[in-house]
Amino acid sequence: MSDEQHRGQRTVALLGSTGSIGTQAIDIITANPDRFRVIAISAGGRDLDLVARQAVQLQAELVGVAAGDERELAARIGELAREAGRSAYLPQVVSGPDASVQVAQSGADVVLNGITGSIGLRPTLAALQAGSTLALANKESLIVGGPLVKEQVKPGQLVPVDSEHSAIAQCLMAGTRDEVRRLVVTASGGPFRGWSAEQLRDVTPAQALAHPNFAMGKVITTNSATLVNKGLEVIEAHLLFDVPFDQIEVVVHPQQYIHSMVEFVDGSTMAQCGPPSMLVPISLGLDWPHRVPDAEAPIDWTQARSWDFEPLDNEAFPAVALARQVGEAGRTFPAAYNAANEECVEAFHAGQIAFTDIVPTVQRVVDEHTPDAQLDLDTVLAAEDWARARAHEVLED
Numbered sequence: 001m002s003d004e005q006h007r008g009q010r011t012v013a014l015l016g017s018t019g020s021i022g023t024q025a026i027d028i029i030t031a032n033p034d035r036f037r038v039i040a041i042s043a044g045g046r047d048l049d050l051v052a053r054q055a056v057q058l059q060a061e062l063v064g065v066a067a068g069d070e071r072e073l074a075a076r077i078g079e080l081a082r083e084a085g086r087s088a089y090l091p092q093v094v095s096g097p098d099a100s101v102q103v104a105q106s107g108a109d110v111v112l113n114g115i116t117g118s119i120g121l122r123p124t125l126a127a128l129q130a131g132s133t134l135a136l137a138n139k140e141s142l143i144v145g146g147p148l149v150k151e152q153v154k155p156g157q158l159v160p161v162d163s164e165h166s167a168i169a170q171c172l173m174a175g176t177r178d179e180v181r182r183l184v185v186t187a188s189g190g191p192f193r194g195w196s197a198e199q200l201r202d203v204t205p206a207q208a209l210a211h212p213n214f215a216m217g218k219v220i221t222t223n224s225a226t227l228v229n230k231g232l233e234v235i236e237a238h239l240l241f242d243v244p245f246d247q248i249e250v251v252v253h254p255q256q257y258i259h260s261m262v263e264f265v266d267g268s269t270m271a272q273c274g275p276p277s278m279l280v281p282i283s284l285g286l287d288w289p290h291r292v293p294d295a296e297a298p299i300d301w302t303q304a305r306s307w308d309f310e311p312l313d314n315e316a317f318p319a320v321a322l323a324r325q326v327g328e329a330g331r332t333f334p335a336a337y338n339a340a341n342e343e344c345v346e347a348f349h350a351g352q353i354a355f356t357d358i359v360p361t362v363q364r365v366v367d368e369h370t371p372d373a374q375l376d377l378d379t380v381l382a383a384e385d386w387a388r389a390r391a392h393e394v395l396e397d
């Protein structure tokens with residue numbers, strides 16, 4: 001579709017506006033004012049000044065933070081607006097655990113969920129219930145919510161932003177879903193690719209945060225290092241594309257130029273490539289199925305380069321195999337896996353546990369989990385609470 005045929009400006013609600021996904025989305029949006037207009041933003045509230053600056057820059061009508069004094073935020077917005085010569089700007093400011101739900105319900109054409117962690121579940125459900133298109137970076141909400149999220153989704157309402165899933169969705173754009181044989185999810189292998197279980201013992205938080213290709217938030221970067229991120233992405237692929245787990249492969253591709261692939265029944269494989277960057281997945285998420293011109297510089301094919309592929313080392317990195325088990329088991333097992341992992345990641349960064357304690361603790365929590373017969377929001381949240389508490393008990397043992 002040419003620019004002239006484009007459907008016009010989309011309104012956007014941005015959840016997690018201060019994070020890696022959120023700030024990159026703002027760059028795309030402000031570079032394309034003909035396509036996008038932000039009407040609402042939310043963040044955790046760790047940096048109220050940044051939220052205020054974003055609000056004034058974007059002229060958002062609704063501004064929410066999970067924690068922090070809303071009067072202080074409103075006052076800072078007022079100050080910055082006056083400095084910018086926009087004294088008339090007076091958004092609604094909300095604070096508290098429901099702030100992102102309110103932002104998700106703002107009626108935007110597109111809600112981009114860039115919150116980190118399964119705390120993004122209620123905003124995900126709220127965006128779907130409000131009828132907005134959900135551009136989903138917050139994979140955790142889909143994984144823990146599973147069927148709850150899927151039963152809310154209308155056809156075409158959920159657009160994956162996670163790079164691997166955006167790649168698969170792009171490979172499936174031609175409408176050839178019935179002829180898919182396998183999904184091939186690529187993995188960088190993380191900063192410890194090639195390391196043995198023994199070598200991983202003394203890994204420090206700083207080392208775990210040195211992702212080879214992407215600058216991302218703390219949780220996802222740590223999950224890339226343990227390969228929990230890839231485990232979550234296998235479950236995410238299963239839920240998004242309705243492909244059985246035994247038809248979802250993971251291959252290590254350290255350069256991350258291929259973002260994932262789809263193998264078809266005739267033996268042909270389609271790969272989606274581009275530099276390792278989130279600009280294309282985010283811009284496609286905002287404007288699906290349209291492509292934002294110049295969202296990213298293309299690969300320079302005149303340069304010699306090698307793309308490598310290697311199998312996953314399941315012995316040193318058992319997180320993907322464990323994710324397959326919890327994904328197959330379904331119900332609240334994925335919620336328990338994710339919640340236990342979130343707690344372990346925090347404990348690792350607080351210096352309380354070793355890197356190599358993370359996945360075995362998640363394994364133990366999942367092994368001990370008894371899922372409820374019902375699956376609804378309350379049972380998911382209860383399973384998460386249980387898994388978080390149990391993870392701490394295991395770690396303190």
Ligand SMILES: NC(=O)C1=CN([C@@H]2O[C@H](COP(=O)(O)OP(=O)(O)OC[C@H]3O[C@@H](n4cnc5c(N)ncnc54)[C@H](OP(=O)(O)O)[C@@H]3O)[C@@H](O)[C@H]2O)C=CC1
Pocket residue numbers: 015016017018019020021022042043044045046047065066100113114115116117119137138139140161162163214215216217218219220278
């Ligand atoms: N970064 C990337 O390249 C990629 C990220 N993803 C996924 O996208 C999501 C975001 O990742 P990323 O941007 O890296 O993470 P960051 O840690 O950089 O940002 C997280 C954002 O979520 C906000 N947040 C945290 N808690 C809440 C809350 N309770 N309510 C509202 N907002 C909250 C944070 O606000 P505050 O700073 O105030 O706490 C921040 O704006 C994750 O699910 C991740 O797995 C997927 C693929 C790639």
Ligand SMILES: CC(=O)[C@@H](O)[C@H](O)COP(=O)(O)O
Pocket residue numbers: 162163164186187188189190214220223224225229230278
């Ligand atoms: C950019 C993105 O989608 C991340 O999920 C990234 O792919 C992490 O890569 P690895 O988990 O493969 O290191």
Ligand SMILES: [Mn+2]
Pocket residue numbers: 162163164233
């Ligand atoms: Mn990813």
